[in-house]
Amino acid sequence: MTDIxxxxxxxxxxxxxxxxxxxxxxxxxDEEFTKELVESLLINGKRYGYWACPCRLADExxxxxxxxxxxxxxxxxxxxxxxxxxCALYVDKEIASGEKEAKPIPDRxxxxxxxxxxxxxxxxxxxxxxxxxxxxxxxxxxxxxAREEPPGICPVCKAGKERFDRFM
Amino acid sequence: xxxxxxxxxxxxxxxxxxxxxxxWCRRTKKLLGELGVAYDFVFxxxxxxxxxELYKDEIRKHNPRCSYPTLVLNDERCIVGYQDEEIREALS
Ligand code: SF4
Numbered sequence: 001m002t003d004i005x006x007x008x009x010x011x012x013x014x015x016x017x018x019x020x021x022x023x024x025x026x027x028x029x030d031e032e033f034t035k036e037l038v039e040s041l042l043i044n045g046k047r048y049g050y051w052a053c054p055c056r057l058a059d060e061x062x063x064x065x066x067x068x069x070x071x072x073x074x075x076x077x078x079x080x081x082x083x084x085x086x087c088a089l090y091v092d093k094e095i096a097s098g099e100k101e102a103k104p105i106p107d108r109x110x111x112x113x114x115x116x117x118x119x120x121x122x123x124x125x126x127x128x129x130x131x132x133x134x135x136x137x138x139x140x141x142x143x144x145x146a147r148e149e150p151p152g153i154c155p156v157c158k159a160g161k162e163r164f165d166r167f168m
Numbered sequence: 169x170x171x172x173x174x175x176x177x178x179x180x181x182x183x184x185x186x187x188x189x190x191x192w193c194r195r196t197k198k199l200l201g202e203l204g205v206a207y208d209f210v211f212x213x214x215x216x217x218x219x220x221e222l223y224k225d226e227i228r229k230h231n232p233r234c235s236y237p238t239l240v241l242n243d244e245r246c247i248v249g250y251q252d253e254e255i256r257e258a259l260s
Contacts, residue, residue, distance in 0.1 A: 033191060043188075043189055055189070055190040057212055057213060057220070060217070087191065088191070105249075106235075111233070
């Protein structure tokens with residue numbers, strides 16, 4: 001059903017593993033499971049043009065799907081609370097070391113209407129103070145930086161520029 | 169709306185709403201195969217935009233959050249997510 005090659009899966013898997021390690025994240029240690037997810041991400045990359053979360057139904061409109069481009073906005077809280085992200089691609093230390101197994105968890109992504117409300121209100125409570133630079137926050141991992149514009153990609157989690165909000 | 173049918177033991181009407189890219193959905197399908205039950209399934213992500221809405225309306229009747237996999241047994245019981253034990257218990 002797909003034209004994704006073994007080599008693509010392998011090289012993406014290696015890259016994600018290295019990126020995760022470098023930034024303090026862990027991929028699911030079940031390599032077969034993880035590679036299936038990597039293949040799914042590559043499939044979504046080909047059919048939608050971005051890595052929509054494999055376990056959620058994409059809208060196919062990037063604007064609407066920004067929060068679920070992998071790594072999604074919900075990864076860190078889910079790893080924190082349940083030990084794994086919704087797809088179980090990213091896991092906590094206990095699961096990574098094999099002490100525990102990844103289990104399916106509930107989806108915390110808000111419904112479309114709630115998302116729209118949240119979007120409309122985000123950035124509103126920002127107190128504008130006299131800063132030399134605006135401060136930007138990555139919605140995926142919380143990385144903060146003070147500069148004229150957000151970075152092209154987040155140096156910690158590799159999320160794109162469009163996933164930053166003005167924080168201060 | 170069209171569903172694909174998998175042959176097996178008759179355990180009542182079983183419908184699986186799934187995504188082709190979701191690993192938990194695949195596990196659920198595999199489990200149904202292992203249990204050897206007859207069921208219908210659909211990969212929503214492979215449908216057209218208009219069709220997706222129709223299936224989503226159908227899923228929402230059982231699972232308002234519309235998440236995957238959603239397994240509906242006899243139009244009344246709904247199991248959301250790959251719940252290994254619950255599915256085994258319901259279909260054994
Ligand atoms: S971080 Fe996990 S849940 Fe989020 S998009 Fe990626 S695979 Fe899906």
